[in-house]
Amino acid sequence: MGDYDLSRMGWQQFEHMLQALAKAELGNGVRPFGAGRDGQRDATFNGAVNFPRGSGPKWNGYGVIQMKYKHKVASTTEGWHWFLEEARKEVRGWLAKKRVGDRTPKYLLFATNVVLSGTKSTGGRDQFDRYMESAATELELDGWYVWDYDEIRTMLDQHTAIRQRYFELIVTGDFLLKLDEFFSAATALEIEHLVGHAVSELVNRQWVRTGDSGYKDSSKVRLADIAIDLPCDVEWAEGDPTDRDRTMTAESVIRMGDDNLSNGMGGGAKAAVVVGGPGQGKSTISQVIAHGYRVAFLADTDVSRHGATAVRAYEDLAARLKDAGIPTPERRRWPFVVELAKAGTSIATTNAPFSLLSYIAESIIVAGRSAEPAALLEWMRSWPVCLVLDGLDEIPNARDRTRLMDAVRTLVSDLNAAGVDLFVVATTRPQGYRGEFREAIPCTQLDLLDFTEEEALNYSDALTRLRSADDPDLAQQVSERLIEAVHARVTQRLMTTPLQVTIMTALAEEAVDLPSDRFELFDRYYRVIYDREVAKSEAFAELKSLRPHVDHLHEQAGLKLQARSEKAGNSDAALTKNEIARILRRRLNRTAGYDEGESDSLADTLMKLSTERLVMLVSRRAPKYQFEVRSLQEYMAARALTEGDEQTVLDNLLALVPSSHWRNTWLLAAGRVLKRQEHLIDKLIDLVATYDSKRADTPLALIGAGLAGDLYVDNLAIEFPGIRRRLLESAVTQFADTTLSVPRSLSELLSIALRQPTKEVTIVLEALHELSRENSSSLATLVLSENKSGMSDLAKQSRTTLTEGRTYVKPALRSGQSSIDALATELGQVVEQVPEGILLLEEIRSADPRMLGESQLVVSVDLWTVLEREPARRALAKAVGRAVKKDPAAAALGRLLLRHYASRVPQGQRFLA
Structure with a gap:
């Protein structure tokens, strides 16, 4: 007989397991009840059932099954005394119902996780039977019984599928030693394979990426030495960002994952989406969360079978997580991390539907072989899962991204149907994120805070x-x-x-002197790293004399990788050793004037200095090189963009204004222009401020205004108040939008601006006043209506503006379908004989309303293909203009489509020549 632990599974899981066992034992006539008020019934049956077992008469009639679960049992005697009192309460309840004429059962079947001792006369089972005999006459019972721990254990031995389904909750000790009690030999071997992968991930993913050899010694930084929880705001709400409640990310996520999320029990899979800007630690915190699950998953296993390195990684990480206040998960989910940039590259290699389950199975390589998808699915049905989807923002290509979300949606649906207890943790930057995960899985969003x-x-x-x-x-x-x-x-x-x-x-x-802006922060960091590389040994002396050329290499590598990762199938872009050598040779030969033989020799010397690293470029997948930290790649790309003559710099930056993929690079490039080419800054600000007015399909999308706001919030030109005011004047035009709530970016802009000198405050207040006058459904009017109390400058302006008879008119709350219909109606008025406009109208009318909404925007490949045609976008812009006052909700949807398209169009291919 198996030994099972029924004391840690919780009452809800115990109830579900016993409902399944009751169906298996009594037949399909058993009707389970869900959580909540059940009228003293966890399950019922009505009619003949195959119980009791044996040759005696069977129960036939209305029966009630009642579960009694005790979390902690000090002793057998204490356990059965507790159960007997619970049974008495139930019987008293039924007697009270009988007296008032309510229906009562002919049969009562109890189930409990405590042991009822079999001692004659004085034991728990005899005491229960004696009490029930005394109550049976008054209650008019024809039969009663109790399944205690020992009988439940016997039933679990007999019902393999149920035993496997609750494997994680009931297994005792080292579960690896118990696999043969639950699974076939072949499946047990596959599970050992999956456990081995978890251990290898614990060892291989224990490092913090700092992007350099970093400090004076050459040792890496381990998560076990430095892991912390990060502050966040859960489901960010409207209002001043400084007034938000702070909570901790890993703690919140792990608590969410403590629920049972299998379909039919916990309502199905759920996700936590961690949203954070460049360098905010979203990938690292997702790794911390995954390690938290690995530590819990391996807690009762003998990690030493995997070697001393695994033991040290396990013990050190467990201690660090505890010291950091990160809770141990109650549900010991098996974690798997999908780096979405790599998945995006795989997606583009085939036109066939992409299976995320197969991709995960193929990625689990232990002892030279990958896992089988069927075995992986069987494992997932037996053990709860945490799937980490890291870096949606690293798939900028619209088609690859759409196909990935289709794959996520399919995986969630399939695993729900299979009864898998699935918890997803996803990460992304806010730039370009349109809530895509919400359509695939119920989500809770956590915004990382400073x-x-x-x-x-x-x-x-x-x-x-x-x-x-x-x-x-x-x-x-x-x-x-x-x-x-x-x-x-x-x-x-x-x-x-x-x-x-x-x-x-x-x-x-x-x-060194500490920097004053973000560009200088990265610039000085690069110089420090370079100096340390040079100081390593005399062998690196040539790095010093060739510094301008190595700088150029890093700039071109950053630019090419940033541009290459934008292309379909290249989200995990890297440069080969030959490509790096080619960049060096071209520079040495064409620019520096070395002859071909000398340039080849110097390039070869530089490449031989390190087989793993060349300053910031690291070889994680030999022979390919990447930047370990994406922000450092973007910094180098920013340097490359701002090299060359004045017009080249401006043309480079103009082309990249709308792109969310290039947004952080753009902000860093603006910082470099201000520091290195100050004479260009006025032209650069003009480029941003006039962007929206110079394009037929973008004025209503407010793309330039959005960039101005990002530059302002990024503290560009903090010592140049005139530039700050010009940026703010452009940025506040975003309050002309008509969405149903103030986006986080605009709340942050508002919060920062209202703490600045009087001139900047005045710019904000005057803009809100004028934009409110133009449209009572605008965000400007919404902000004023929400801030009219108190004595702040904003409150005073709110009362002044609103007393002019202006009130906020909330855009009509619509279903996704009605918003689509309203936008289609306006579009139908302007397309006339424009073929592209007619195609767009057809695609919008046929769009899935779940995909197009304010909280989520997932554009299908067909709709994207039509939006690529400029006449279609011009028609959409006209339709939005017509709808701004007539139907603000439809206008908001149209703006979102225009912004979405503009932000996802690849713009960097010009830099790959």
């Missing part, structure tokens, strides 16, 4: 203690510099993310 001063200093102190453990004087100096930096107006905004704090800590160690 570090507070205390959080920034705590993280930097942990880094400093780790890196300067042998030099307490240096550690003290670094700490003092960072305390000063976090309180200084110019530098405090550069210590708000984990990556920024990591870089500032490295710079403080070197006693």
